[in-house]
Amino acid sequence: MNKLLLRNIIVGGKPCDIFIEGARICRITGAGAFRTDTIEGIETVDCHGMTALPGFVNSHTHAAMSLMRGSGEDILFSDWIDRIWTKERKIDEEYIYHATKVACLEMIKTGTTTFYDQYWYPSVSARAVAECGLRAVLSYVHLDHYDKAESMRQRKECEEVYEDSRKWPDNIGFAVAVHSVYSVSEEQILWASNFAVRHGLRLNVHLCETKKEVDDCIARHGVGPVKYLDRLGVLGPHVTAAHTLWIDDEDIAILSERKVSCVHNINSNLKLSSGYRFQYNELRGAGTNVCIGTDGCASSNNLDILEAMKTSAIVQKAWRGDPAAMPLDELLAMATVNGASALGLDCGKIEEGALADILIVDTASTFFLSDAPFLANFVYSAHSDCIDSVICNGRFVMRHRQVEGEREILDGARKILSKIR
Ligand SMILES: [Zn+2]
Structure with missing residues (x-):
């Protein structure tokens, strides 16, 4: 030892x-x-x-997008995501391996020791992460675009990756992701959620990232994304929601009651013009665990948590007109122990007995x-x-x-x- x-x-x-x-x-x-x-x-x-x-915990990222940085600048979110999905059709396991290694290198150099990932081929990423010596929770992402054949293929693949994950080292965990309420069918959301609960896995989802996502969800389901997922019984302490920008008081009450962890990804949100009025005080006031992430390099361009901490705080202070908003000790907790807590990990703190x-x-x-x-x-x-x-x-x-x-x-x-x- x-x-x-x-x-x-x-x-x-x-x-x-x-x-x-x-x-x-x-x-x-x-x-x-x-x-x-x-x-x-x-x-x-x-x-x-x-x-x-x-060590920092990056609570929301897509590591293998490290080689897509700068490829969608100055365009609308809808055009950006179409461009990304087009690129992703071309990538294979070899690409994922090398791109994840680049992400790990960058995370090490900028102080991240744990990351919560949502991307394709998690078993390949696991190999790259293990070689770099980092801690990670890698999720299989469900993204069926309402296509039944694709739903079935992803269910089978998710089960296979879960089986494979039992062979991963102790410092690499497996989770399930639902990409978002706008890109995944209701049947698939329910399947992924049940799979996570049945196997005691964590689940992550992009939630209320843009106003359009909320408006479209209301048009389709009669309620916004938080209430919709709650109605489906998806939300719980094992769930981490990335973004949660466009939420109302009722949403905050639901997220807090269900003990969902929320991840602020300020640079991605600013760059894609998704919004910046992250309801930090309100979420924290309701007792919600709030963490920090970078999101993938295709939107945030780097994986630097220290940069994300600074931007989160100064934007929060600016839009609230309150220099006391998001104080330093809370900011550090968001980037470390809160992220660890969302993942049920005993790290993010310097204490006897901790990782x-x-x-x-x-x-x-x-x-x-x-x-x-x-x-x-x-x-x-x-x-x-x-x-x-x-x-x-x-x-x-x-x-x-x-x-x-x-x-x-x-x-x-x-x-x-x-x-x-
Ligand atoms: Zn993301």
Whole structure:
């Protein structure tokens, strides 16, 4: 079992030692207090001048869209999604593998240690994630466009991937996704929901992303997407809803009562002009677990959670006319422990017993040269390249900005891009 000691690292403002054994944080003591003389095979890392933070949880993304960034700029959401669906008809398992590796590389470099994914071929993504050493929950996405033959094919494939997922490593979980209420038939939504409940799986869905989605749902079903899914009995504590931008007070009450986790994806929403009035105070006030995601690179262009944190907060402050909206400690919780909680994972925090997913942040740059609290400088001033090293599941996945196999990952992706051009 690997044993790792982070010596003299700042945790919550105090210099500490963090001892990691296997995948978990075993002990946290004052700096210099942890004795290593009786422990065999321990690696000690001097972290003087560094601050520890929990690894980020990206609560909504489509990792393998990493090679589609910039391919749908300055067009309407409806045209953008048509363009994406056209591109997706051309991709295969080899593409998914290389694109997921690029996403993992980018997530490691920007401090994400866990992500909740919704994309095609999750078994292939699982291989890429395992090779990169990250933690993830990968969902099989149901998206039948109301086509019966496609519904049946997806049900069979979902069952096959679920069977395959039992062989995945412990740090990679399987979930079910319903793409959205506008792209999936009612029968398929019910099938996917029942499948998730029957097998104790989590379920995620794009929900109330655009006003059009809500208007169309009312025209088709007489109620908006939240009430529609609630009427179908789909909503529950195992459900994570991405976006939830166009919701009313009744929707907030339903989401809170059903204990649905909501994911704010600000950069995607801004870029696609979907909206920006995310009801953070109202959702939090109702007791809802609110998390942060980037969405896929086709809309957000990168997977940088730190950037998403800053944008979420400043947009929230701006539209409310309230600089106290979305405070720093809550922002960090949204990007870490709240995301972990949505996935039922024991990470997103630096505590004895928790999974050892830790960012080692270098505070030597100009961005930290003030007597302001660390978190203020980290979120509003620094960029993610201040993250010097990343530990996931008790092991280093990046040391001093170096990720093993980085060149091969980039070369593999370039080859795939030149093939599908
Ligand atoms: Zn999405």
